[in-house]
Amino acid sequence: MSLQWVTSQLEELELMLAVFPAHGEMEVDLEWQQLARSYLDGKASPPPTLQYRIRPPLDQLQLELTVQLPLQYPTQPPEVFARANQLDRSQQKILNDELAEYVSSIERGQTCIYTVVSWLQDNVHKYINPIEPVTTPVPAPPDKTYSRFWIYSHHIYSKTKRKDMLSLADEYRVTGFMLSGKPGIVCVEGDKDDCEHWWADVKAMNWKKIVVKKAEDFPIGSEFVRKFSNFEEITFHGSSRGSDHHMDMGEFYKYLNDHDCSYVFVDYFGMSGRPAS
Structure with a gap:
């Protein structure tokens, strides 16, 4: 990890802490600063990936920016995701799509988080539409359709x-699991609209690769039984290569089998699985 990358990230973090000093305006693990300084002094290994949240003050609007910096930042773009309490799901998606375009337009090699926050402060109100009063009868909601999404991420x-x-x-209100590590595997199940909204928000985050490998839809009138009682994070670490933790395939297959969904193993890996011995 380049000393210059760490220096730039540390200097920018200290600037942001100075700009947003009030309680609750920044959420960051301050231990990262100590690790970064020790690394620059030649006394420690490189610090981990830096991530934090910024909640810049705005009148009548609660805005939150999630920041994750790749190790090569600022020569690589930051991963950012914005939320605001007055934005609905579609407005938030449009905001983050255009925020991603803005970030991609910034010249690499210079820190840019303060610039990103300024852009948000100047532009976020454009994505808020006034709510029109409902003057027509609201139709009864249709019968629900259910889905189960099987998602694959590079990590x-x-x-x-x-x-x-x-x-x-x-x-x-979706259930399922998230298997962290490399690769990353996710299952979400529940009402079809809820699954699609969850997927839209997650997909809007910056990913190296993330796709729906298999989608199961259960039409109106068909029997839908949840495989999972809640949504949980799971890990089955196998071999490690540097900072990459690869899953234990046997343990993962056993987990799927225990939840009556081992059939999906072949959709992910092109082969039948078997439990860990």
């Missing part, structure tokens, strides 16, 4: 993303 390491995925599962 799931980020503490911030894992925390957000768990929080979104509670918000949208």
